Amino acid sequence: MSKAAVFDTRTDAAIAVESPLAYSYRRSGAPTPGPHSQVTIRERAFLGHLILRGGAIVLDEAVREVLGMNLPGKPQGLVHDASGERSIQWLSPDEWLLIVPGGEEFDFENRLREALGDARFAIVNVGGGQTLLELEGPKARELLMKSVVYDVHPDHFPVGKGVTTVFAKATAILRRPSDTRWELVLRRSFADYCYRWLLDAGEEYAIGVVR
Amino acid sequence: MLHIYCPYCEELREEEEFHPKGQAHIARPADPDACSDDEWGDYLFFRDNPRGIHHELWVHAVGCRKFFNVTRHTVTYEILETYKMGEQPSVTATSPADDAAARVAAEPSEASRQEGARA
Numbered sequence: 057m058s059k060a061a062v063f064d065t066r067t068d069a070a071i072a073v074e075s076p077l078a079y080s081y082r083r084s085g086a087p088t089p090g091p092h093s094q095v096t097i098r099e100r101a102f103l104g105h106l107i108l109r110g111g112a113i114v115l116d117e118a119v120r121e122v123l124g125m126n127l128p129g130k131p132q133g134l135v136h137d138a139s140g141e142r143s144i145q146w147l148s149p150d151e152w153l154l155i156v157p158g159g160e161e162f163d164f165e166n167r168l169r170e171a172l173g174d175a176r177f178a179i180v181n182v183g184g185g186q187t188l189l190e191l192e193g194p195k196a197r198e199l200l201m202k203s204v205v206y207d208v209h210p211d212h213f214p215v216g217k218g219v220t221t222v223f224a225k226a227t228a229i230l231r232r233p234s235d236t237r238w239e240l241v242l243r244r245s246f247a248d249y250c251y252r253w254l255l256d257a258g259e260e261y262a263i264g265v266v267r
Numbered sequence: 268m269l270h271i272y273c274p275y276c277e278e279l280r281e282e283e284e285f286h287p288k289g290q291a292h293i294a295r296p297a298d299p300d301a302c303s304d305d306e307w308g309d310y311l312f313f314r315d316n317p318r319g320i321h322h323e324l325w326v327h328a329v330g331c332r333k334f335f336n337v338t339r340h341t342v343t344y345e346i347l348e349t350y351k352m353g354e355q356p357s358v359t360a361t362s363p364a365d366d367a368a369a370r371v372a373a374e375p376s377e378a379s380r381q382e383g384a385r386a
Contacts, residue, residue: 131276132278147331148275148331205281205283205284206281220329221281221329222281222284222329227329
């Protein structure tokens with residue numbers, strides 16, 4: 057077990073928490089999805105985000121043991137577990153992003169640390185710094201085509217791929233977990249800007265926000 | 268806009284995601300205390316400014332955030348190859364661009380990179 061100091065960021069104390077978009081909902085509103093909405097967005101707030109850094113082989117063993125998933129070894133890889141709730145994404149040759157349902161991350165962090173033992177690695181909880189936004193609908197890809205510099209054509213962006221790229225001049229992680237759904241992992245500080253960009257860019261598709 | 272092949276992401280990405288970081292392969296003097304002021308000044312401040320093939324350090328700033336090397340032609344802006352840190356260039360000024368082009372044509376993987384670089 058490593059000597060790293062760890063602490064659970066979720067406490068039992070009743071402290072009010074707000075998603076990174078709480079302010080945006082109040083200030084910019086959230087149009088209700090209607091029958092004409094061709095794109096809907098939905099925030100998945102308060103998920104557990106962990107950054108895993110270290111050698112691919114050591115991390116792969118630990119992740120298999122603790123989560124029962126393979127670590128994506130190929131660049132731009134994105135792997136989900138059977139339930140579809142937990143995912144690991146390749147970010148860089150020695151860096152992966154693990155997203156788990158909110159509240160599970162501290163347990164997983166401790167179990168991964170135990171499994172990794174004295175290996176050289178780093179695990180950082182970045183859940184407070186970013187949020188996940190889901191895009192769905194027939195025009196979701198067109199909306200992305202206006203917003204990201206990356207080619208989102210299905211031939212080039214198959215299911216199970218995720219890239220860090222430029223979204224409306226801001227940095228964002230774009231992922232494709234299924235045929236119909238896209239995911240954006242946004243930084244907290246850019247969340248309001250990106251949200252308003254999406255509302256503006258999606259206006260012609262009668263964008264709706266599921267809350 | 269250039270299309271740059273990131274050797275770590277293993278695909279062509281937009282120039283917007285990268286930052287140039289100047290000349291590559293600058294070795295820090297092994298024993299800085301034993302350097303003359305001229306040698307140390309050269310190391311710190313003086314850079315090549317060739318007309319032709321130039322080896323540069325770039326970083327995939329929005330993306331994998333890794334540094335890598337690019338061999339670029341400063342007149343045509345053509346990117347002849349990209350390679351990981353710690354590797355040596357296969358295209359150099361002593362192997363003129365014509366030779367380089369011939370070599371690139373011989374290697375299909377290199378050729379695909381070059382096409383992207385021209386786009």
